Amino acid sequence: MTILVIARHTFKEAVRDRILYLLLFFSFLSIVLARVLAVLTVGDRVKVVKDVCLASIGFFGALMAILIGTGLVYKEIEKRTIFTLISKPLRRSEFLLGKYLGLVLTLAVMVAAMTLISLAVVFLHTFTLEIRMLSAVFFIFLELLLLTAVAVLFSCFSTPILSSLFALGFYLIGHFSWGLDTLIRKTPPGIGRTLLRVLDAVLPDLENFNIKTEVVQSLPLPPGFGLGAAGYAVVYTAFVLLLAVLIFRRRDFV
Amino acid sequence: MAGKTSLAPAALLLLLGGLAGFKVGLDGMPRAKIPGAGIVYLPSGPAVKAAAFGFSSLTADVSYVWAIQYYGNTAVPDRRRHFNRIFEVIADLDPSWIDPYLTAALIAHHDFRDPELALKMYDDGAARNPEAWIFPFEAGHYCQLYLRDYERAKGYYRKAMDLPGAPPIARRLFANAAFKTMDYQTSWETWREVYETAPDREIKKIAGNHLYNIKAAVDIAALNAALERFREIRGRPARGLDELASARLIAAVPKDFDGKDYLYDPKTGEVKTAVIPWKR
Amino acid sequence: MGNVLELAEVRKSYRPGFIPKKREVLKGVSFTVAAGEIFGYLGPNGAGKTTTIKCVLGLVFPDAGTISLFGRSPLDPRSKDRLGFLPENPYFYDHLSGREFLDFFAQLSRVDKTERPGRIDRLLRLVGLEKAAGQPLRKYSRGMLQRVGLAQALVNEPEFVILDEPLGGLDPLGRKEIRDIILGLRKAGRTVLFTSHILQDIEMICDRVAIIVGGRILSQGRLSDLVSEKILFTEITLAGVDEASLADFGDRLQTREGRTLLKVFDETRVQPLLDLVRERGGRIHALVPRTQTLEDIFVDTVARR
Numbered sequence: 001m002t003i004l005v006i007a008r009h010t011f012k013e014a015v016r017d018r019i020l021y022l023l024l025f026f027s028f029l030s031i032v033l034a035r036v037l038a039v040l041t042v043g044d045r046v047k048v049v050k051d052v053c054l055a056s057i058g059f060f061g062a063l064m065a066i067l068i069g070t071g072l073v074y075k076e077i078e079k080r081t082i083f084t085l086i087s088k089p090l091r092r093s094e095f096l097l098g099k100y101l102g103l104v105l106t107l108a109v110m111v112a113a114m115t116l117i118s119l120a121v122v123f124l125h126t127f128t129l130e131i132r133m134l135s136a137v138f139f140i141f142l143e144l145l146l147l148t149a150v151a152v153l154f155s156c157f158s159t160p161i162l163s164s165l166f167a168l169g170f171y172l173i174g175h176f177s178w179g180l181d182t183l184i185r186k187t188p189p190g191i192g193r194t195l196l197r198v199l200d201a202v203l204p205d206l207e208n209f210n211i212k213t214e215v216v217q218s219l220p221l222p223p224g225f226g227l228g229a230a231g232y233a234v235v236y237t238a239f240v241l242l243l244a245v246l247i248f249r250r251r252d253f254v
Numbered sequence: 255m256a257g258k259t260s261l262a263p264a265a266l267l268l269l270l271g272g273l274a275g276f277k278v279g280l281d282g283m284p285r286a287k288i289p290g291a292g293i294v295y296l297p298s299g300p301a302v303k304a305a306a307f308g309f310s311s312l313t314a315d316v317s318y319v320w321a322i323q324y325y326g327n328t329a330v331p332d333r334r335r336h337f338n339r340i341f342e343v344i345a346d347l348d349p350s351w352i353d354p355y356l357t358a359a360l361i362a363h364h365d366f367r368d369p370e371l372a373l374k375m376y377d378d379g380a381a382r383n384p385e386a387w388i389f390p391f392e393a394g395h396y397c398q399l400y401l402r403d404y405e406r407a408k409g410y411y412r413k414a415m416d417l418p419g420a421p422p423i424a425r426r427l428f429a430n431a432a433f434k435t436m437d438y439q440t441s442w443e444t445w446r447e448v449y450e451t452a453p454d455r456e457i458k459k460i461a462g463n464h465l466y467n468i469k470a471a472v473d474i475a476a477l478n479a480a481l482e483r484f485r486e487i488r489g490r491p492a493r494g495l496d497e498l499a500s501a502r503l504i505a506a507v508p509k510d511f512d513g514k515d516y517l518y519d520p521k522t523g524e525v526k527t528a529v530i531p532w533k534r
Numbered sequence: 535m536g537n538v539l540e541l542a543e544v545r546k547s548y549r550p551g552f553i554p555k556k557r558e559v560l561k562g563v564s565f566t567v568a569a570g571e572i573f574g575y576l577g578p579n580g581a582g583k584t585t586t587i588k589c590v591l592g593l594v595f596p597d598a599g600t601i602s603l604f605g606r607s608p609l610d611p612r613s614k615d616r617l618g619f620l621p622e623n624p625y626f627y628d629h630l631s632g633r634e635f636l637d638f639f640a641q642l643s644r645v646d647k648t649e650r651p652g653r654i655d656r657l658l659r660l661v662g663l664e665k666a667a668g669q670p671l672r673k674y675s676r677g678m679l680q681r682v683g684l685a686q687a688l689v690n691e692p693e694f695v696i697l698d699e700p701l702g703g704l705d706p707l708g709r710k711e712i713r714d715i716i717l718g719l720r721k722a723g724r725t726v727l728f729t730s731h732i733l734q735d736i737e738m739i740c741d742r743v744a745i746i747v748g749g750r751i752l753s754q755g756r757l758s759d760l761v762s763e764k765i766l767f768t769e770i771t772l773a774g775v776d777e778a779s780l781a782d783f784g785d786r787l788q789t790r791e792g793r794t795l796l797k798v799f800d801e802t803r804v805q806p807l808l809d810l811v812r813e814r815g816g817r818i819h820a821l822v823p824r825t826q827t828l829e830d831i832f833v834d835t836v837a838r839r
Contacts, residue, residue: 005641009627016629079625084686087591087619087696088642089611176316182323201274208280222283232276239269246262253593254548 002090003098010072010102019067020110027060027114031121046125047216050133053118054212058140061111062171065144068106069151070163072099077253086253093245100152100241107144111137135226136215142233143209147171149237153244156251174206208232299346306347314348321354325361334366345378352388355379359396369401380413387417391424394431404434422448426460433468442468466511467531473508473516477525480504491523536605538694538725539567544589544599546582559585560596561749567727567742569693572720574740574757575729578836582749583729584622587698591619604694615644618687622698622729624679628672632663632682635671636689643690657685660715676703684715695719697728701735713739737761737828745835752835760831765823768798770807774816783807793819 014020034052073096076082085095115137122130150170154163180200187193208229214221306313321340325333341358344351359375362368376393383389394410397403411428414420429444445464452458477495480503484492492498495507495518510516510527512534517526546560560582567573577583588594590601592608606613626635636654645653658664661681666674674682680703687695697716701709709732716726717739730736736743737757744754753760767784773793780786783806784798798804804821811818 002642002644005638009638013627013629080621080623081625081627083588083591083593083621084619084624084626084639084683085642086593087614087617087687088639088690089614089644090642091611178323179316179319182319201277202270205277205280208277225280225283228276228280228283232273232280235269235272235276239266239273242262242266242269246266250595252548252595253588 002094003101006090006095006098007101007105010099011105014068014072014103014106015109017068020064020106023060023064023067024110024113027056028117030056030060031114031118034121035125046122049125050122050130050216051212053121054133054136054140054215057111057114057118057137058143058210058212060114061107061140061144062147064110065103065107065148066151066164066167066171069103069148070155070158070160070167072103072152073155073248074158074160074163082253092249096152096156096245096248097241100149103148103152104145107148108141111141111144132215132218136211139209139211139229142230143206146204146206146233146237146240149240149244153240153247156244156248170204171206174204175210177203177205177207204236205232299343302343303347310347311351314344314351314354317344317347318351318354318357322357325365337361337366337371341375342378345382349382350386352379352383352386355389356392359392363396363400369396372396385418387414387420387424390414390417391420394424394427398427398431404431407431408435408437422453422457429464433464433471438468438472442472462511463531463534466527466534469508469511470516470527470531473510474525474527476504476508477516477518481523481525485523491520492518493520494518495525536569537566537602538569538604539590539727540600540602541565541586541590542600544586544596544601546585546589546594546596559749560589562599563746563749563751564599565744565751565754567694567725569725570720570723571725571741572716572739573725573727574736574743575727575746576731576733576736576743576832577729577746581746583746584698586746587619587696587729590696591617615690616693618690618692618695620680620683620687620695620697620700622702624683626671626679626683626686629670631670632658632667632674635682636685639686640689645690653689653691657688660688661685662711677705677708680704680708680712684712688719692724694725694727697726699730700728701730701732709735733828733832743828745832747836753831757828761828762826765801765825766799767824768801768804769820769822769824770796770798770804770818771820772796772811772816772818775811775814779810779814780807783810 031053034049034056076085076099082095086092115134119129119133122133147167147170151163151167154166158166177200180196180203184193184196184200187196211221213219302313302317303310317340321344324340325337337358341354344354348354355375355378359372362371362375373393373396376389376396380386380389380393390410390413394407394414397407397410408428408431411424411431415424415428425444426448429441429448432438432441432444442465445461445468449458449461449465452461477498480498481492483503484498484501487501492501495516498504499507508516512529514528517528518524519526542564544560544563545558547556547558549556563582563586575583575586585594589596590603590608601608603610603613604616627638630638633654636657637650640650640654655664658667661684663678663681663685666678671679671682680700684697684700687697700712700716704712713735716728719726740757742755743757743760745752769787771793775794777786777789777794780794780796783803784796784800787795787797789795796807798807808818
């Protein structure tokens, strides 16, 4: 399948990107420094280490997704390599999805690396392998799937700098949904409130992928939550990718 | 290809509906509430400020909004644990922002029923903003209204009334508090100031009433002491206030603020004012 | 044998940035490319050559007009199966080696797995890059990139090859090699469309030609129809005859080291001149009939517009 050919090629190219390794280095640094942070805090130390590790994976993973994702399509257009590609029997949608898949594979590898280091650091504290952390990483990865799709979407029509800002905006909006909640509760019932409710349903709620607290405090998740969150991620990602394909399809490559 | 294009908007709408559906479903699922509700650790104020990269004010805003939501959520138990720290962080981020201190005091009072904590919030605000009249002002009110502690209220009002921009009522509240703590001298002097510098008749009247009250209180206290002394010496209650004067227990019979006489009822031994002060 | 490519009244305008003013690049372009021919597409810079090609490839969407590639829309992947394309100033993925690069495009072109290695070897041999096949493209010179690009265009053994300035930046030897490859393609029954500034190359190998200027096709047709075989003048270099005698044959251009260069406009005067030289015992050093060249037509067409 041509999508896989593009994906494999994108993976090989992304894996060579220096930014990736810089970010990986910093994530390792922060994970290792979790130990130091634990000393400075007012809470349970082991929990702090776990929390910082998961936060690092989430944060640096998001940075990777955004920084590389926003350049993905733009580079091909800018460097004109896309001209030769389009002359082959390759649908534009296949090209785009192949790029997305390639980056997702790259992120999977990076996240796996960060997770291994995290498990090692936590192991040094608790002398057990905290498998529970893997479920948190799974959810983080779901978030990265969506974030990558958003980065690729913006990459289709905008320069890397602007795309990064937009994608970052998406990330911030996604994590501050509780602000909208407060606003909705304070708004008197009426058209305004209904509009806000609609907005709330449609704007991304990335906190649905944040089960750090549950994992760190060893709390149970409500039944069906995993499936629900996965479903949310898949549907939202599909939505964003479809949008990207539609925009990409009608674009003139000047 | 053309067929695909017409399907696309429908597919988009379908997906949009799908994700909204999932979101609503997920919102409905209750996530466990735990003590501290997810605050595993709190960095210190200076640390957060450093991490805010110059966006301290914005970070303070966001933290404040979050804190309100957090403390407004009565379902979360044990919110008290990090209360100090949270508001300390907000204060470190934006020390001159008034609202958080005031809100914190309210939370301390209403949610935690801890007056000293509430006053601490006001004091923190005052410590970081020594020129702000609002903090001792609000603290004075708090002492007066909730604690009925006029002594402390007096202290707070004293601080507030001299700070730049303080409303004139601060002075009057101070005078009133002084009266309530029986510091008649201070009260008198302050009310005299108010009386002299009154900008309108209303204030002058109020000040006048207070002055009347103070004089009456002082005079009546002195008269009562003299009457008591008279009874000890003569073995009987005085027949009139002038008896006290002739007995040289008082220098002269005092008149009230308006120059009128006080009323003495020999049968009950009570000294009263001729008029009700507020109805002069 | 039908037409491989047909364009009819193709128009394209661009709106640079957010400015509402439109810039018309193609103002109604129509031409056809028949199977088995070498078609030259020429025009000055900015005339719309590359834009036309982008429309044909589906990189850019025309505002009006129709394009039919093997009887199908340019957006249909099936038409791409039989197409090969080399862009102008090719830029490829730096980190891939020549062989990896061709393998990637072979995969995209749906070349069968078993066929791939053999075909890649053949193509590398054809463009003369066997030795450099293992090096990363980053290290290739401009000429080498051009060759590997050509190899890529041929990786699916296409019936129709589009080459945008394939001879640019090559030395004369390189140009000859590419020209030979293009001629070889025609011999194998393939169709070639290429753009070039180098008119001599077009003249040398093209069957048909279209000239585009300012977004419009000003001239198209068989090269032999466009360029008349009429002899404009004959240049003769001779020695041994004095200038006075030569005067009424034509214009004397120069005399150097005893040799005279003469420009004879009247064809009928050539033979008498040759007789005269033989009579006087002189020598003819050179005789060059100058016909109308493509360059003449081109300059004329552009100037007339």
